[in-house]
Every structure is written in C-alpha cells, then in structure tokens.
Amino acid sequence: MATACAAKVCLHFDGQDCRLAKQIAEKLPAVIQELPPCSIRRDCRWWQQEGKAACMRCPQVITDNYNPSEVAIQVSKLAGG
Numbered sequence: 001m002a003t004a005c006a007a008k009v010c011l012h013f014d015g016q017d018c019r020l021a022k023q024i025a026e027k028l029p030a031v032i033q034e035l036p037p038c039s040i041r042r043d044c045r046w047w048q049q050e051g052k053a054a055c056m057r058c059p060q061v062i063t064d065n066y067n068p069s070e071v072a073i074q075v076s077k078l079a080g081g
Helices: 019-027 045-050 070-079
Strands: none
Touching (some): 019 045
16 A cells, blocks of 8 residues: 655655655665565655665555554654654
8 A cells, every 4th residue: 555755745855855765775674585566666756766775674664553663763753854
C-alpha cells in the first residue's frame, strides 16, 4: 500500500529530497538481501532517490509502530528536521 509523495506539504521534504528516505537508507539496517518484487518501484520516490538501499529497508517501514527501536526513533526525529 502506498500513496503519492506529498512533497511541499510533508515535513520530511526539504524542497528536493525526502529526508526520511535518506535517513532510513543511511541509518536503519537492511532487512532483506535481494530486491523484492514491487508494484510501485517505477513511481517510488524512495527508489528514485535512494535506490536499492531504500528497497532493502522498506519492509520494516510501517505507519503505526507501538514499540519502535531506538534507531527507528532517532531516524524519524532526524528526518523531521
């Protein structure tokens, strides 16, 4: 399930890139070893911006996380500015 990037109205957007995608690709550990099949990759901002690094972390990205790891908390805070 995915939606279009909100760009300018999103707190993670810096005017050019998604800071959340960048932080996820740089800070969270990869959770898969190979690119999974993906129906949105062609239009995915994270894929276009961060490439394979984003895809290797995508399965762990969820909207509601009631028990986030310390790294996940830090990544979300850094990405927000």
